[in-house]
Amino acid sequence: MPALLAVRRRLDSSVQALVSDEDAITFAGLDEASRRLAARLVAAGVGRDSRVGLVMPNGIDWAVLALAVTRVGGVLVPLSTLLRPPELLAQLRTAAVTELVVVPRFRGRAYLDDLDEAVPGLAERVRGGVPHAEVPSLRRLWTPDELPTGEAPGAVVDGLEKSVRPADDLVILFTSGSSGGPKGVIHTHGGALRAVASGLEARRIGRGERLYIPMPFFWTGGLGGGLLSALVAGATLLTEAAPEPARTLRFLERERVTLFRGWPDQAARLAAHPDFASTDLSSLRPASLAAVLPPGLRAGPGARANLFGMTETFGPYCGSPLDTDLPAGKHGSCGRPFAGVEVRIADPVTGVPVPPGTEGEIRLRGPNLMRGIRGRDRADVFDADGFYPTADAGVLDEDGYLWYRGRLDDMFKVKGATVYPLEVEAALRAVPGVREAFVTDVAGEAGDRQVAALVVALPDGENHPAGRAAPAGRAGLVEQARARLSSFKVPTRWLVVSDPHDVPRLASGKVDGGALRRLLREKGA
Known part of the structure; x- marks a missing residue:
């Protein structure tokens, strides 16, 4: 990463590296800002043995902090802003995060409160410099405004940068494991940057491109497909903290986007917005998602490769x-x-x-x-x-x-994010009033994939182990699921039954997956 930043500064110093909402930064600015922040982090104890977690929305601050950590040999641990408290705690433990930077609030979430919900007193204790037995690796906790101000000597930062090698760990990215638990995938500097570089030609990303990626930086699509693709190629990345169709269209027009990649369903939503017809997207090139291109530039079904x-x-x-x-x-x-x-x-x-x-x-x-x-x-x-x-x-x-x-297993994707039915089923079974839960995916009206759940309710008078009343119908189930799961894992199609025999099964006693999908498609709501 230090070598890559040096190359971009030498070749594209004044080129915009990142445009986020109303802010922009050049490659030189990104290098300088991350270098200054790295000196502050090193002075506070961040170094080659550090695993630094980030809970922040997309933006220049995220990029500067990520580059500051990795240019001095620290390991970046991007954490989803969608994580519920138990999920966040599990990932902190799995990655053995040593420092955590967390935005206080985003989209109605208060993350310091979430930490204390997961482990009472965790945030206050770690912020006071005292480790907590529940997450013993965690040594420091900062909000972006509380990052240390003292700087390590330049020679120390130089030495750390020179010590970084392609074989060193760059990032731990989380994806769902087959058992439903968090799976921390480790990538090295060399492996990650080679992977990005190998796909640039197919994705048609080169110097001077203006690439829009709506995906969050805490996912591979946002980090590798967006931020690091721009750094490796010398392209400009356009991103938003919280995409919203009307605002996104104005953003794309103003910034003269040349490539729109990411989620097909987001492109379809933009194309369906009333402002789309009057938005000037004439700078887009054919390698963009079809929905935002004029009909004459769209390929036929299946004609282009499915990356x-x-x-x-x-x-x-x-x-x-x-x-x-x-x-x-x-x-x-x-x-x-x-x-x-x-x-x-x-x-x-x-x-x-x-x-x-x-x-x-x-x-x-x-x-x-x-x-x-x-x-x-x-x-x-x-x-x-x-x-x-x-x-x-x-x-x-x-x-x-x-x-x-x-x-080969039952994993499926919703808006590019991985959903494992086992994880969702376990969360639903913990809901008062639920005896059993069976989760699968069904096709939505627009052809997208949706999370669907068949819930077997406990009979009246039978107590749930948690000893609380059952939720009030579908609305109550949704509320309980949202408290336990990331938003994209919460079922959007439900069927509640009282008789366990209503669950379709094979002769072996296993759930009949095909019949379950048909039942949820026909009777779910």
């Missing part, structure tokens, strides 16, 4: 130029693997490679992959040949094109 990736690969690892149709016979594919990632299709049980054209589990190996997962042995993460079993099903054809077939 395919995951947190473990730090973004897309497979693709094809987004402004060019795939070859005949390859429509609907994900394109071909990027440099730095080897794709193997294997029998999911034996791990034995299968012939081209045969469906199996997608397994990955190469220098662009994660180094590992926090708290797990390498042997538990990679197979005997060093491949990472993704639990994704796919086909690799004779020409090396990858075709995604779905998940």
Whole structure:
């Protein structure tokens, strides 16, 4: 990261690096601001053994702080602003966060209060310099306005920057684990930046591009696909703390956006807004999402590659130029693997490679992959040949094109975020009045994926272990779910039954997934 910042300052000193809402900063400004803040953090004890957590919305402050930490060898731990108190506590523990910077309030949330809800007295105690037994690694807690002011000598900061190597850990990114618990994915400087660089050509991001990414920086799509893509390419990143259609359209017009990437459903919402027709987006190029492009620049269904990736690969690892149709016979594919990632299709049980054209589990190996997962042995993460079993099903054809077939487990994505039914089911079972809960995904009217839940209510007179009254219908369930889960995990389609026999099951006694989806689609609300 220190070397990358030096390159951008040398080549693109006066170019805007980041535009956020009404603020902007050049590459030189980003380098200078992060360098000054790094000196302050080092004086306060942040260094190569530090894992610094950030709970902040997108913006210049987020970028400056992240670069300040990583340029002196600290490990960045981006934390979602959507986390509920128990989720935040679990991730702090998993990553063994040593310093935490948390914005006091954002979108109605008070994060210091959330910390104290998770562990009474945690915020006050750590802010007073006293570790808490519930999170023993946490040494310091600051809001952005409370960051230390004293600076370490320049020679010390220089020495730390020179000591950073590509093999050093850069970031711990969280994604849901198969058991529903937090999974901290570790990426090194070299692996993450190589992964970003390998996908720039397919994503059509180069020097001078003005890239809009709505995704939060705490997700791979925002950090790798946005902030680090701009740094590696010499492009300008446009981002917002809280996107809202009318304001976003004005922002895109004012900033002459050339590439709109991110969530297809957000692009569709912008296109459906009354102000869209009068907004000048003529600077957009064909590699942008189709919904915001004029009809003449849109590709046919399946004609462009479905960029395919995951947190473990730090973004897309497979693709094809987004402004060019795939070859005949390859429509609907994900394109071909990027440099730095080897794709193997294997029998999911034996791990034995299968012939081209045969469906199996997608397994990955190469220098662009994660180094590992926090708290797990390498042997538990990679197979005997060093491949990472993704639990994704796919086909690799004779020409090396990858075709995604779905998940081998029951994970699904909602607006680009990972949802594991097991996690949501466990949260719903803790709700008073709930005997059982079964969660899956169903297609919404717009073709998007929605979280859906079948809840079996306790009979009248039967007490929940928590000893509290049942929630008042669907509204009560939603309220209870929101208190326990990030917003994107809260079911939007519900069906409440009183008879456990209403749950569709196979002869084996397992829940019939297909029948469950049909039932929720037909009778859920």
